[in-house]
Amino acid sequence: MDFHSQKDLFNSHRHQAIRNLFIEKRKRLGLSQNQLALQMQTDVANVSQMESHPGDLTFSDIKWFGDALKISINELESLLKQNL
Numbered sequence: 001m002d003f004h005s006q007k008d009l010f011n012s013h014r015h016q017a018i019r020n021l022f023i024e025k026r027k028r029l030g031l032s033q034n035q036l037a038l039q040m041q042t043d044v045a046n047v048s049q050m051e052s053h054p055g056d057l058t059f060s061d062i063k064w065f066g067d068a069l070k071i072s073i074n075e076l077e078s079l080l081k082q083n084l
Helices: 003-028 035-042 044-052 061-070 073-083
Strands: none
Touching: 003 044, 003 061, 035 044, 035 061, 044 073, 061 073
C-alpha cells in the first residue's frame, strides 16, 4: 500500500467516525432524518447521503450538521479523540 492509499484509508476511517457520531447524536435527540432535514431546511436525501455516503465530508458539511445537532467543532474533536 502506498502513502496516498494509507492517507485515504485514514481519512475514510475518520470521516466514517464523524458520520457515526452524527447519527448517534441525531438518534439520542429523538430526531428522524426527515425531522433533521426540516430543521436544517434541506431535503432528507442530503441527510441520508451524509449519513451513508462513503466519501469524504467537507468542513462546511461537518459544521452544518454539527450546528444542527448542537455539536461544536471543539466538542466533535474531543469526541473523535475518545473514539479513535
